[in-house]
Amino acid sequence: xxxxxxxxxxxxxxxxxxxxxxxxxxxxxxxAIRYYEEExxxxxxxxxxxxxxxxxxxxxxxxxxxxxxxxxxxxxxxxDLARLRERCATGDESQDRVSxxxxxxxxxxxxxxxxxxxxxxxxxxxxxxxxxxxxxxNPPTTDGCPNCPVIDRLPYIELLNLIWDExxxxxxxxx
Numbered sequence: 452x453x454x455x456x457x458x459x460x461x462x463x464x465x466x467x468x469x470x471x472x473x474x475x476x477x478x479x480x481x482x483a484i485r486y487y488e489e490e491x492x493x494x495x496x497x498x499x500x501x502x503x504x505x506x507x508x509x510x511x512x513x514x515x516x517x518x519x520x521x522x523x524x525x526x527x528x529x530x531d532l533a534r535l536r537e538r539c540a541t542g543d544e545s546q547d548r549v550s551x552x553x554x555x556x557x558x559x560x561x562x563x564x565x566x567x568x569x570x571x572x573x574x575x576x577x578x579x580x581x582x583x584x585x586x587x588x589n590p591p592t593t594d595g596c597p598n599c600p601v602i603d604r605l606p607y608i609e610l611l612n613l614i615w616d617e618x619x620x621x622x623x624x625x626x
Contacts, residue, residue, distance in 0.1 A: 467496065467504035477514055487516055490526060492533055522560075532556075577610040592616055 474481045487493045488503070493513055495503040505513070519529045535552055539545035580601055589596035593616045601615050 465506040465508070467506055468510065470495075470503045470505070473505045473510055473513065476510065477517060479513075479517055483517075484513065487513065490530065492516055492530060523563075573608060573610050576604075576608045577614065580604045580608060580611060581614065 468476070470481050470484055474484055484493070484503075488495065493509060493516070495505050495509055497503060516529055516533075519532075520526070532552055535549055536545045539548055583600040584591065584596075587596065587599075589599070591599070593599075593602060601611055605611050605615060
């Protein structure tokens with residue numbers, strides 16, 4: 452997308468930052484910033500010598516990109532959201548399409564949050580079960596501690612199946 456003179460002019464009145472400073476500010480890498488530029492998500496101002504300069508708006512846009520990427524969203528999904536408004540003919544159409552996309556994003560985030568809350572409950576239950584082994588002098592295996600509370604909870608707390616003997620099955624002898 453070509454920048455208009457007024458866009459470039461307004462950016463020149465803002466403080467401009469070099470790519471290394473932006474990377475440090477946002478806790479990312481120069482390569483990541485260049486990647487998003489290559490993908491068309493970010494268009495910094497360039498000096499005559501080719502140095503990339505980033506305005507506050509660039510930094511804010513990059514921060515939004517990074518948050519979505521860190522949230523597990525694909526480059527395609529981020530690009531689609533970033534370009535959605537420019538594909539609309541009117542503000543009304545833009546509002547409808549962007550709102551629908553943001554609603555979809557919120558629904559996805561809500562689902563992930565439910566899944567993470569469920570996982571957190573399971574992790575707590577596993578931790579609480581494992582903490583019952585405090586002070587135990589037996590080896591932490593099915594053979595070494597056949598009455599371990601972890602063994603009894605294996606069918607109820609899936610995460611314990613990752614932590615405990617792979618072959619342990621309540622009521623069965625180890626293979």
